[in-house]
Amino acid sequence: xxxxxxxxxxxxxxxxxxxxxxxxxxxxxxxxxxxxxxxxxxxxxxxxxxxxxxxxxxxxxxxxxxxxxxxxxxxxxxxxxxxxxxxxxxxxxxxxxxxxxxxxxxxxxxxxxxxxxxxxxxxxxxxxxxxxxxxxxxxxxxxxxxxxxxxxxxxxxxxxxxxxxxxxxxxxxxxxxxxxxxxxxxxxxxxxxxxxxxxxxxxxxxxxxxxxxxxxxxxxxxxxxxxxxxxxxxxxxxxxxxxxxxxxxxxxxxxxxxxxxxxxxxxxxxxxxxxxxxxxxxxxxxxxxxxxxxxxxxxxxxxxxxxxxxxxxxxxxxxxxxxxxxxxxxxxxxxxxxxxxxxxxxxxxxxxxxxxxxxxxxxxxxxxxxxxxxxxxxxxxxxxxxxxxxxxxxxxxxxxxxxxxxxxxxxxxxxxxxxxxxxxxxxxxxxxxxxxxxxxxxxxxxxxxxxxxxxxxxxxxxxxxxxxxxxx
Amino acid sequence: xxxxxxxxxxxxxxxxxxxxxxxxxxxxxxxxxxxxxxxxxxxxxxxxxxxxxxxxxxxxxxxxxxxxxxxxxxxxxxxxxxxxxxxxxxxxxxxxxxxxxxxxxxxxxxxxxxxxxxxxxxxxxxxxxxxxxxxxxxxxxxxxxxxxxxxxxxxxxxxxxxxxxxxxxxxxxxxxxxxxxxxxxxxxxxxxxxxxxxxxxxxxxxxxxxxxx
Numbered sequence: 001x002x003x004x005x006x007x008x009x010x011x012x013x014x015x016x017x018x019x020x021x022x023x024x025x026x027x028x029x030x031x032x033x034x035x036x037x038x039x040x041x042x043x044x045x046x047x048x049x050x051x052x053x054x055x056x057x058x059x060x061x062x063x064x065x066x067x068x069x070x071x072x073x074x075x076x077x078x079x080x081x082x083x084x085x086x087x088x089x090x091x092x093x094x095x096x097x098x099x100x101x102x103x104x105x106x107x108x109x110x111x112x113x114x115x116x117x118x119x120x121x122x123x124x125x126x127x128x129x130x131x132x133x134x135x136x137x138x139x140x141x142x143x144x145x146x147x148x149x150x151x152x153x154x155x156x157x158x159x160x161x162x163x164x165x166x167x168x169x170x171x172x173x174x175x176x177x178x179x180x181x182x183x184x185x186x187x188x189x190x191x192x193x194x195x196x197x198x199x200x201x202x203x204x205x206x207x208x209x210x211x212x213x214x215x216x217x218x219x220x221x222x223x224x225x226x227x228x229x230x231x232x233x234x235x236x237x238x239x240x241x242x243x244x245x246x247x248x249x250x251x252x253x254x255x256x257x258x259x260x261x262x263x264x265x266x267x268x269x270x271x272x273x274x275x276x277x278x279x280x281x282x283x284x285x286x287x288x289x290x291x292x293x294x295x296x297x298x299x300x301x302x303x304x305x306x307x308x309x310x311x312x313x314x315x316x317x318x319x320x321x322x323x324x325x326x327x328x329x330x331x332x333x334x335x336x337x338x339x340x341x342x343x344x345x346x347x348x349x350x351x352x353x354x355x356x357x358x359x360x361x362x363x364x365x366x367x368x369x370x371x372x373x374x375x376x377x378x379x380x381x382x383x384x385x386x387x388x389x390x391x392x393x394x395x396x397x398x399x400x401x402x403x404x405x406x407x408x409x410x411x412x413x414x415x416x417x418x419x420x421x422x423x424x425x426x427x428x429x430x431x432x433x434x435x436x437x438x439x440x441x442x443x444x445x446x447x448x449x450x451x452x453x454x455x456x457x458x459x460x461x462x463x464x465x466x467x468x469x470x471x472x
Numbered sequence: 473x474x475x476x477x478x479x480x481x482x483x484x485x486x487x488x489x490x491x492x493x494x495x496x497x498x499x500x501x502x503x504x505x506x507x508x509x510x511x512x513x514x515x516x517x518x519x520x521x522x523x524x525x526x527x528x529x530x531x532x533x534x535x536x537x538x539x540x541x542x543x544x545x546x547x548x549x550x551x552x553x554x555x556x557x558x559x560x561x562x563x564x565x566x567x568x569x570x571x572x573x574x575x576x577x578x579x580x581x582x583x584x585x586x587x588x589x590x591x592x593x594x595x596x597x598x599x600x601x602x603x604x605x606x607x608x609x610x611x612x613x614x615x616x617x618x619x620x621x622x623x624x625x626x627x628x629x630x631x632x633x634x635x636x637x638x639x640x641x642x643x644x645x646x647x648x649x650x651x652x653x654x655x656x657x658x659x660x661x662x663x664x665x666x667x668x669x670x671x672x673x674x675x676x677x678x679x680x681x682x683x684x685x
Binding site for chain 1: 489490508509510511513514516517519533538540542545546549
């Protein structure tokens, strides 16, 4: 749902309703598609291809309107602030988390975005804790059942981005590697088609291994259960969104209720693809900056802002008298309300908190159980953003220490000695048996062949450091 | 402002992932063919008017669905309110043909107590050299389930109009004969309703140009 004219998907402007004459069988051919020619799609153009600053082929999507350019001086200042933060990340996360949040709201400098997303999501820590694991998964053949579906989707993700434009090109190859690795990492979850655009956005900002771990964090920490069998989590969030709408945009709520338009109809693509197929690109990036820092509440806020500004007044509803008109309006959202500065401001001003979402989650979960019984897929608890994720794994870097001081005989009491100690106790039970740096990846360890690790570990930590520099 | 229509039929388009559901619908509603199409996430929604007899227009509300099995928990809620359906398979993909039976079973369970008039569509017939399903066996399967069979191509605009209008005509006949009736609380068929209180009985000619603002 909700492909708008200005979006990154493939929707093109034009009425969807017409009489037969208007949409003739043959005549109205491909030339109507202003989205690029065959040779561009197949990467065989050879000639010069102009791309915008985000890597999208110029002319492949409707103009975004004037982009807000951050003055160069400001940008340089922000870059140096971000560099300082990234170099002292744990300290900043522990003590000045609010400052990080503020800086994410202002927008992460493009040169550091990929790195920042890895730090915020905890993908970086995960990679360090599981050095070599991606390579293991990458070398495994994978389940043909998933490979087939993934392969069919590869050329359909942002086909007008320079990275994904050529069939079998490096972007599509990496996308395959990341998605395949995930099906091996979580065989019980496999592959969900909505994961592909998310992985593709990550790959536009970082190498495959880093993108894989960020994807893992999104699927397990930010949006647990979204891509799992039965899709219960997204349906629950639809109900939560609708309930929040009641509170924050009652006119829109009433209208949608009256027309019996289920939230699932308009929010599935929004949320499952984290708006990457809905918003103009500059807005996607700003939303993702905040999403990585503050978690799912950002998605709820974006959804509420879009609904409020589309259906939030009787004036706006005049042209939405039927179900179809409303749906069409939600599909072809007004570019003004998706424009970067406006949208970000609105998102920040909307007072929807984690607490609202959690409270509503409990209410909707209860309703769900009453009407449909127990959830069939149990997902891990949702963590609301970078701070929550970081707190859930305190001192995760410590796990990389060479001295395995965690191994203690059962029952031994350690003298209390600050945070370091707390962490040891917490992980004691989990880690003792594993004797490794992977407190949360026990299930996954089975796949790692013994003996392969040390080599990979060293090679990997090196390559990850290298790539950071590349993306600086 | 909308054009006047006699009935509104709600159709659903189902079938495996990548058989070309969205492309077929786009060709029909927008008259264009996209070389690449985003995989549908969840449910999408299109509309077009069809003139089945001079002056008699049917408004088709066409529901596009995600093909991946995972999305069925979402899409199956939309079977119930559909009067007709296009069940697609890709003639170059044998598995998508083998799954036709499963799709029919799946809908049967979730459409009770109503029924959907299905047409079986062998899609991508422009790729005849890569064909993995013969016309004969597809026709046989369709007949076994009491469906019509048609082969289409969104790329070359072959039979796209026919697939939709034939199905629309068949449903229209069933409605005329009273085999399908308009029911309260069911969205499959609705009789002419025009917003802003312009009734279909009135001889008003309206442009169907829609505001896109």
